Amino acid sequence: MLDVKRIRKDFPIYQNNKDMAYLDNAATVLKPKIVLDKMNEYYTNFGVNIHRGVYKLSYLATQAYEKGRSKVASFINASFEEIVYFKNASEALNFVALTWGEANLQEGDEIITSELEHHSSVLPWQQLALRKKAVLRYLKLDESGRITVEALKEIINEKTKVVALTLVSNVFGYITPIEALIKEIRKYNCLVVVDAAQGIAHLPIDVKKMDCDFLAFSSHKALGPTGLGVLYGKKDILKGIKPLFYGGDMIDNVELYDSTYREMPYRFEVGTPAIAEVIGLGYALDYLKDIGLDNIKKHEQELTCYALEKMKDLKHIIIYNHNPDLGIIAFNLDGVHPHDVATFLDTDNVYVRAGHHCAQLIAKKLEIVASLRASFFIYNDKEDIDKLIRALKKAISFFYQGE
């Protein structure tokens, strides 16, 4: 187990919420002090615009900003120019569909995705398919709800042009066997887009080894600030993509009736970017690296085993994922609406998610309106889970009184 007591000292939110059991990490994670400090340092000491100014402060700001990009690149083993910033992972994934997808997809082409996806990984392709009269196909999840190579083999064919899949399910905590899938996908001529939002802070990612074409994640799920998303794109593919947005900062030479644009990644980033956020994310990734992605994964797995062991003794509980790979448990109390349970937990400062978790397709597959989701991270300990269990017991004795 990680030294949770020491880690919590790095997260100022715990000083203001001493009794909280924060178990909604799949929605967003808390922010360490170093990230807040470094963002504040930018605004306090050299908070000016980047790329344009020739004065000292602008140079400092530009240096800090671009150091952020280098850190992102090295974190996932990409090159500097392969990292493009957006406002979140959703926007980054939309960008791929709106640029590469618009330019390359034709009527009758096929796109493969899964019912396990976050809406952000499906909807850009679903809408593109409607516009292009392309065919959207869902690979069949196995009995426990996992994406498998066998299921991909069943539907991939010469017409497949895009495979868009999540790296980690934000409902079940399953890790997609992405490397094995991509080996299979490479037998066909198609694009692989990976939604790594739920994976970025929980397992090591190496885009070269993975051999994906695009991979997106959001900063806020990786200890960084909100309002920032990252898209990795393979150099050769990014080179062939035209800008989607035009205006400030992305131009090379502007003439009255046409213009030329900067090199990648800058040609894709229009206007003044989220400077403080990019700086903050760099330090967030440093923090994750210091703890170690493998240690994080182990910590989460240990907490998950402990939680599942305790939860299985509770009456009326339905668990939807009995063997998650990472720290996410999806569950319900039989016959009780998850919002009613969440309100009970809330009064004991146990914070879980209740809803469809931005993944309505999998909720529909399970034939439930919504579920509860407890998700763990580096600052959670067994005491948090004990609190969850105690609060659940209270809810159970209330909603099933008289039994």
Add this chain to the structure above:
Amino acid sequence: MDNLRNLYQAVIMDHYHNPHNKGLKGYPKMHLKNPACGDDITIEAEVQDGVIKHINHQGNGCSICCASASMLCLLMEGKSVSFAKKEISKFYDLVQGKDGDYDSLGDANSLAGVAKFPARIRCATISWKALEMVLEGDVDEEKEI
């Protein structure tokens, strides 16, 4: 725990488990959905000579949402439109914790505890909003709130 007991009083759970006027009969209706949480309620009402002759509900949601719809129907059946509009606006005040005399709301008075749970106010008000819209002549197959 007191806040919770207040929120989930027996009368609320009773309406949840044994709802009044559940099931649509084909009167003018409004279907409201809260996509964030999945609450999904349709209220239908037939108004004759300024009086709500029939009112029914149908849908899915948490206990607060469903119980509130049941209480709404129980309260409004046979009442005048002007009474209904007054009580709807009182109910909005009630769930926001404003002081007032709420006895005329009947069982719905028991939803006062929602005020302590701001995230749940919309659960309580969705059916009332739907009736308000029907009475304004705003009938629709489906709307988001």
